[in-house]
Amino acid sequence: MNYRNLRGYLREKYGGRIGKICIDGGFTCPNRDGKCGTGGCIYCTGRGSGEHITEGLPIGEQVRAALARGKSDGYIAYFQNFTNTYAPPSVLKEKYDAALTDRRIVALAVGTRPDCIDREITELIASYKARLDVWVELGLQTASDGTARIINRGYKTEVFTSAVRQLHSYGIPVVAHMIIGLPGESPADDYRTAELFNSLGVFGVKIHSLYIPRGTELEKMYLKGEYTPLTLDEYASRAAGVIARLRPDTVLHRITGDCPSDLLVAPEWNADKNAVIAKINERLSALGGQGALA
Numbered sequence: 001m002n003y004r005n006l007r008g009y010l011r012e013k014y015g016g017r018i019g020k021i022c023i024d025g026g027f028t029c030p031n032r033d034g035k036c037g038t039g040g041c042i043y044c045t046g047r048g049s050g051e052h053i054t055e056g057l058p059i060g061e062q063v064r065a066a067l068a069r070g071k072s073d074g075y076i077a078y079f080q081n082f083t084n085t086y087a088p089p090s091v092l093k094e095k096y097d098a099a100l101t102d103r104r105i106v107a108l109a110v111g112t113r114p115d116c117i118d119r120e121i122t123e124l125i126a127s128y129k130a131r132l133d134v135w136v137e138l139g140l141q142t143a144s145d146g147t148a149r150i151i152n153r154g155y156k157t158e159v160f161t162s163a164v165r166q167l168h169s170y171g172i173p174v175v176a177h178m179i180i181g182l183p184g185e186s187p188a189d190d191y192r193t194a195e196l197f198n199s200l201g202v203f204g205v206k207i208h209s210l211y212i213p214r215g216t217e218l219e220k221m222y223l224k225g226e227y228t229p230l231t232l233d234e235y236a237s238r239a240a241g242v243i244a245r246l247r248p249d250t251v252l253h254r255i256t257g258d259c260p261s262d263l264l265v266a267p268e269w270n271a272d273k274n275a276v277i278a279k280i281n282e283r284l285s286a287l288g289g290q291g292a293l294a
């Protein structure tokens with residue numbers, strides 16, 4: 001393996017197979033409900049990045065069902081859909097507690113936006129560290145404020161930087177999300193985003209290409225010829241370039257995206273996850289592996 005992947009990291013740490021339970025916590029997003037925007041990010045499907053999760057089930061039920069299906073030795077409870085810190089701390093505590101009732105759950109992961117992290121929320125999340133591992137996932141996507149305006153991200157990069165520093169000051173690791181192939185971005189933009197992650201010392205990074213889901217603003221741009229997705233070769237080269245520039249201790253939680261086939265408009269190659277990973281590995285090997293160019 002040319003990079004430090006999540007599966008290997010978890011096996012090393014827990015000595016067994018660790019699965020992930022993806023949870024819909026019943027949240028919304030300030031970039032959709034009008035607090036900071038209404039349309040959302042241009043690639044947001046309206047399911048807030050959790051298209052494969054069944055909506056509307058109580059949290060405890062979601063977890064019990066996943067545990068009954070699973071064959072792993074331990075599990076990460078991952079609050080995935082929308083903005084999982086977008087509620088008062090007392091409500092957040094109820095929701096997180098509802099997911100953490102089984103001793104097989106070894107970690108709590110909370111996906112959110114950096115503009116929805118404050119001191120009280122940070123303290124609440126930090127309070128779980130006494131019981132299990134905890135990390136927060138922040139969807140930065142790019143370090144460029146210019147691109148952030150184009151994709152309607154709704155906050156500046158400095159907000160992300162402050163949130164990471166605050167979480168780190170409470171000993172909470174951060175997983176940063178990045179998208180390669182955003183409109184107008186070049187490999188140089190990718191590398192600037194990777195450098196920001198290195199400078200902040202994030203625990204993990206999730207990378208995927210900008211694929212086009214049905215029913216999004218991005219789909220409209222694509223149909224009007226205003227956006228062309230990357231080819232598999234372009235994505236593999238750029239993803240490998242990013243990984244080669246990331247610090248060797250960064251854990252790669254994902255290097256390609258998962259879009260349900262009924263939602264994927266383009267590119268077709270995105271559906272073949274194994275082929276994408278193999279191509280990235282091939283390119284990364286030629287560059288010398290993760291961290292070779294950091």
Ligand code: SF4
Pocket residue numbers: 029030031032039040041043044045046047048049081082083113139
């Ligand atoms: S932050 Fe996430 S949930 Fe909110 S609009 Fe963007 S992609 Fe959708």
